[in-house]
Amino acid sequence: MSDFLPTTKEEMLARGWEQPDFVYISGDAYVDHPSFGAAIITRTLESRGFKVCFLAQPDWHSLEDFKRFGKPRLGFLISSGNIDSMVNHYSVSKKRRKKDSYSPNGEAGHRPDRAVIVYSQKVREAYKDATILIGGIEASLRRLSHYDYWDDKVRKSILVDANADLLMYGMGENSIVEIAEALDAGIDAQYLTYLDGTVFKIKDLSLLPEGYIMLPSFEDVSSDKVTYAKSFGIQYRHTDHFNAKTLVEPYEGFYIVQNRPNRPLTQIEFDDTYALPYQRTYHPMYDYIPAIEEVRFSLISNRGCFGACNFCALNFHQGRIIQTRSHESLIQEAKTMIQDPDFKGYIHDVGGPTANFRSPSCEKQAEHGACPTKQCLWPKACQNLKIDHSDYLSLLKKLRNLDGVKKVFVRSGIRYDYLMYDKNDTFFKELVKNHISGQLKVAPEHISDQVLDKMGKPRRQLYEKFVDKYEHLNKEMGKNQYLVPYLMSSHPGSDLNSAIELAEYLRDIHHTPEQVQDFYPTPGTLSTAMYYTGIDPRDMSLVYVAKTPQEKAMQRALMQYRNPKNYHLVYEALMTAKRQDLIGFDKKSLIRPKGQFRPPKRRS
Missing domain, CATH: 3.40.50.2300 (Response regulator)
Incomplete structure (x- = not known):
């Protein structure tokens, strides 16, 4: 039906x-x-x-x-x-x-x-x-x-x-x-x-099979931050179907039991899910649902992410093992899309949580799952990491050669560190030549290594190499395409000095972000556990956290220090950090001294 x-x-x-x-x-x-x-x-x-x-x-x-x-x-x-x-x-x-x-x-x-x-x-x-x-x-x-x-x-x-x-x-x-x-x-x-x-509720633990892990009680984690961090650390290490254990959390008079995560879908199952008879739009009872615009002419090609950024909930929700749809499944969906009267020849995106992940990160994951205590890309690429863009590139070529398709763009997240680790430049060149719609959005998130380590993101040096290579390839191909970096303020680990380091970087590259994302502590992320406890649950080390509205406002303002509305916050931040050297008139200055700053005139 x-x-x-x-x-x-x-x-x-x-x-x-x-x-x-x-x-x-x-x-x-x-x-x-x-x-x-x-x-x-x-x-x-x-x-x-x-x-x-x-x-x-x-x-x-x-x-x-x-x-x-x-x-x-x-x-x-x-x-x-x-x-x-x-x-x-x-x-x-x-x-x-x-x-x-x-x-x-x-x-x-x-x-x-x-x-x-x-x-x-x-x-x-x-x-x-x-x-x-x-x-x-x-x-x-x-x-x-x-x-x-x-x-x-x-x-x-x-x-x-x-x-x-x-x-x-x-x-x-x-x-x-x-x-x-x-x-x-x-x-x-x-x-x-x-x-x-x-997840279910139970009163009698004798009904559970042996081998479960007892977490600290709700009463304990809600009253002690160290205990909370320890509990979250255990949960963090049990998010993979292949090696997770049943987790039991005690409450007064009962227990909440979490069974291990579901197994990843096979490719056939994934294809079957997307072959169901969706109408591909909102119900006719509505005039318009804005959310359809981002997905109407886009294709989801994968699920899961072994990038494992600490502020992202994917680790807890979709897991780290990549699941992919077949080329045939995606081509069939694209052909359906092409028949839409509103399709103008442009496939807006082919991707998922991370567009350029099209296979598990290493051979062992299919049988043993993701490593509970190690990440595939941080602090550097694992020696077992499988780096290969050939399947993704082959898919993009097939889609762009379909009748009725003018362009195929990649707009969902490109993991630039994975891209840089690929010794074969073919995909990078094809991306720049054929699959960017004027600008490529990437997510360095910050520039301070101290903050990047708490984010689970690659270090600054690798990002700068990526930027250089991107600009070189654009110049080589006669393209005028921009990079739009996503940046975040006030993430755990970020103090005023880190925020100022980011402001100086933005000064040096002559970039002013149009929008600034302040760290948002949402449930189910390692970064949120750090924010609440001031502890990194992975090793129980202390983490600096900006929590006062004033400091968070200063960190956010530093990212847009050129905006006259932010002058007083930036000035306060620089004075607090004893960085008066950045207040002046030379090229390295972020702002002018007080009394020397004139806000722009109002337009009549």
């Missing part, structure tokens, strides 16, 4: 259904595109013969919407949507955002804060005995006790606050099928304690 799934009771009845098997509740508007997790899960269930209705952005102020389809035969599936609802609602300064790209016409206010908890509680209020299964990014990254930036405290597992029966974490195609088939076979949700990629 190729229509949208039922969104009203009338549409459900029109299909001849008296009762759905599942009702999927999402904090996003209904977009039936494989870049949306809700679409993947619901289409996967549909492909297995289950009847699924879609409840998008229900009104949480009453129970009416939650009773729209009646009680489903097997259960409610609940997700906040493609991103965490708190990140969706609030900036890093905790100010309410005015827009929501995942809602009709970009309007804010269509979902509650902590959507998974609110929706689950409403379902429980409407149907006390309903089976409630929670998943998606919000549930996944809050599966055990976690520091919550917005409350500035450690919160319990979201499974507890949501009063749900089971939590699915990570990418859930395999989990949802196993759960659905078990429920369909008459097994109660309370007995689904054996599935990879799930």
Whole structure:
């Protein structure tokens, strides 16, 4: 069946259904595109013969919407949507955002804060005995006790606050099928304690198989930062299907149990997921959903990331093992895309978390998984790292040779260190020649080695070599293409001296970032654990953390020191750091002395 799934009771009845098997509740508007997790899960269930209705952005102020389809035969599936609802609602300064790209016409206010908890509680209020299964990014990254930036405290597992029966974490195609088939076979949700990629609540540990790891209790991690750091360090080392153990977190009177992560998808399974009959757009009940623009004419070619940046949640959600779609699968999707009347000949992106990763980082990962205590690219490339761009380049060539395709761009993250480690320049040259849309976005994130080490990013010297090579290749090919570096302020490890070092670098390259990203402590990242505890959970060393609004504002202002609005903050930062040498009139100065600075005249 190729229509949208039922969104009203009338549409459900029109299909001849008296009762759905599942009702999927999402904090996003209904977009039936494989870049949306809700679409993947619901289409996967549909492909297995289950009847699924879609409840998008229900009104949480009453129970009416939650009773729209009646009680489903097997259960409610609940997700906040493609991103965490708190990140969706609030900036890093905790100010309410005015827009929501995942809602009709970009309007804010269509979902509650902590959507998974609110929706689950409403379902429980409407149907006390309903089976409630929670998943998606919000549930996944809050599966055990976690520091919550917005409350500035450690919160319990979201499974507890949501009063749900089971939590699915990570990418859930395999989990949802196993759960659905078990429920369909008459097994109660309370007995689904054996599935990879799930978290559940239990009172009797004797029911668990041997070999689990006991974490510190919620009471301990919420009252002691050292204990929190130790607990997170254990979790960090158990995010891989092949070597992770079952983790048990005690609470007063019960335990939260996390089974090991789900296995990576095979290429056939990955291809099958993207071959499902998506409508590839938003439901016709809406005028417009802005989020479709970024993905409508883009292709997802991989999943997972062994780059393992410490501020990124991918390590906890998708894992470090690369999974890829076949060329045939991607070409078929591209051909479907070409038939779209609005397609103008440009494939906007072919990638994923990191576009130029098309295979596991080394031969051992397929059997033994990623190393629990080592990273593939930091502090330098592992000696076992497999560096090869040939498959990705072959894919790009096939796509750009399709009838109807003018250009194929790469806009998702290019891991420039992996690119530089490739002794064969063929891909780099092809990238510059054929696959950049005027500017290439890369993510050095900072320039101070002290900060880069806490980010898990390559050192400054390698980035500067990359910049030189990029500029050389552009000049050689007669191209006028720019580099746009993503940079971050106030990451753990960054003090005022580090921020000033970054400002001096921006001065030297004559670059003023249009936008500045202040570090955002979101659940499930190593950097967030550092931010909260001031400790690096990997080795329990102390980490400097800028926490006061004033210091964070100074670090952010230094990145845009040329902006007259930032003068007083930059001046204060330089005086505090005793860097008066950067206040003056020569080329190395960032700002002029007080009294010598004139703000620009207002235009009449």
